[in-house]
Amino acid sequence: MFISRLPGSRGTLHAMTNIAVIGGGRIGEALIAGLLASGRDPRTVFVSEKSSERATQLSRRFGIRTLSARDAAEAADTIVVAVKPGDVESALSEIGDVFELSDNDKVVVSLAAGLSTSWLESKVPAGTAVVRVMPNTPMLVGKGMCVVSAGRYATDENVAFVSELLEPVGRVAVMAESALDAVTAVSGSGPAYFFLMVEAMVDAAVALGLPRPAAMELVVQTFLGSAEMFLAEEKQTGTLPSAVASELRYAVTSPGGTTAAALAEFERQGFRAAVLDALGAARDRSVKLGELY
Numbered sequence: 001m002f003i004s005r006l007p008g009s010r011g012t013l014h015a016m017t018n019i020a021v022i023g024g025g026r027i028g029e030a031l032i033a034g035l036l037a038s039g040r041d042p043r044t045v046f047v048s049e050k051s052s053e054r055a056t057q058l059s060r061r062f063g064i065r066t067l068s069a070r071d072a073a074e075a076a077d078t079i080v081v082a083v084k085p086g087d088v089e090s091a092l093s094e095i096g097d098v099f100e101l102s103d104n105d106k107v108v109v110s111l112a113a114g115l116s117t118s119w120l121e122s123k124v125p126a127g128t129a130v131v132r133v134m135p136n137t138p139m140l141v142g143k144g145m146c147v148v149s150a151g152r153y154a155t156d157e158n159v160a161f162v163s164e165l166l167e168p169v170g171r172v173a174v175m176a177e178s179a180l181d182a183v184t185a186v187s188g189s190g191p192a193y194f195f196l197m198v199e200a201m202v203d204a205a206v207a208l209g210l211p212r213p214a215a216m217e218l219v220v221q222t223f224l225g226s227a228e229m230f231l232a233e234e235k236q237t238g239t240l241p242s243a244v245a246s247e248l249r250y251a252v253t254s255p256g257g258t259t260a261a262a263l264a265e266f267e268r269q270g271f272r273a274a275v276l277d278a279l280g281a282a283r284d285r286s287v288k289l290g291e292l293y
């Protein structure tokens with residue numbers, strides 16, 4: 001099967017392992033917040049952040065230690081690289097000799113869009129286990145989607161280890177690395193598409209005369225309820241065939257009714273083509289990022 005969902009044995013294997021998060025920006029913070037909210041001991045998480053102001057903020061907020069990239073990597077078994085793609089090479093070079101000096105086998109987990117495991121492997125000592133992950137920001141509330149791909153030297157145990165580490169912050173799927181640019185376009189960037197849709201619908205509701213707070217409540221509850229309907233269906237059947245979306249949409253669309261009028265307008269305005277082109281552009285950008293560095 002293309003996606004394999006891993007069994008949820010939360011928190012057992014990882015209770016005592018230390019994690020270094022190099023880069024405490026938006027995704028680094030989402031990961032840290034999600035891990036701690038799931039019960040991880042803050043003494044097992046270290047963050048390295050370039051901006052001292054931001055580092056202090058994270059340390060105060062989460063009760064975790066801020067260290068240099070090198071010290072964080074030295075203290076950890078799992079080194080999560082959560083800096084922008086263009087900063088990954090210098091972040092890895094700061095860690096430098098930690099791999100050779102250490103007596104434990106460290107796993108490097110890159111969250112960076114576009115950068116391949118073979119590129120990452122060329123920046124660390126030969127034989128280092130590298131795992132590439134495409135997460136998304138809903139990790140912050142334990143509802144993330146992480147897709148995990150093994151590098152050349154990463155064993156099945158390394159992949160299981162990283163997958164289990166991420167399970168407390170959402171769903172985890174293991175896929176071949178060839179899928180990761182498309183995954184980035186779908187689930188990595190996906191939260192932004194959702195928020196854009198929320199903004200667009202709220203603005204449209206305001207244009208129709210609804211007060212903004214009421215418009216916000218209507219839109220958010222509608223999306224939340226619709227997503228919950230999907231999950232209920234999945235719970236019941238164990239799978240989510242794509243026909244489910246069509247069926248649920250048909251159930252809202254009365255013949256000659258309001259929904260049909262709106263959907264016809266979406267089609268006239270090229271909604272599906274826009275989605276297709278937008279995700280294609282995101283995928284192409286991910287490929288390009290991999291060629292830039």
Ligand SMILES: NC(=O)C1=CN([C@@H]2O[C@H](COP(=O)(O)OP(=O)(O)OC[C@H]3O[C@@H](n4cnc5c(N)ncnc54)[C@H](OP(=O)(O)O)[C@@H]3O)[C@@H](O)[C@H]2O)C=CC1
Nearest residue numbers: 023025026027048049050082083084085087091111112113
């Ligand atoms: N945001 C998202 O939704 C997602 C992001 N990603 C990936 O995650 C990575 C990070 O993205 P994001 O969190 O949005 O980016 P941010 O810019 O918000 O965070 C990166 C942080 O790392 C800091 N930093 C840079 N170099 C170092 C270093 N050598 N040591 C320590 N800290 C450093 C940056 O500081 P400064 O700004 O001062 O340079 C910044 O605070 C990217 O590679 C992106 O592709 C993947 C999936 C989703």
Ligand SMILES: O=C(O)[C@@H]1CCC=N1
Nearest residue numbers: 112113184188189190
């Ligand atoms: O926009 C980006 O490049 C990153 C990767 C996926 C989401 N944010």
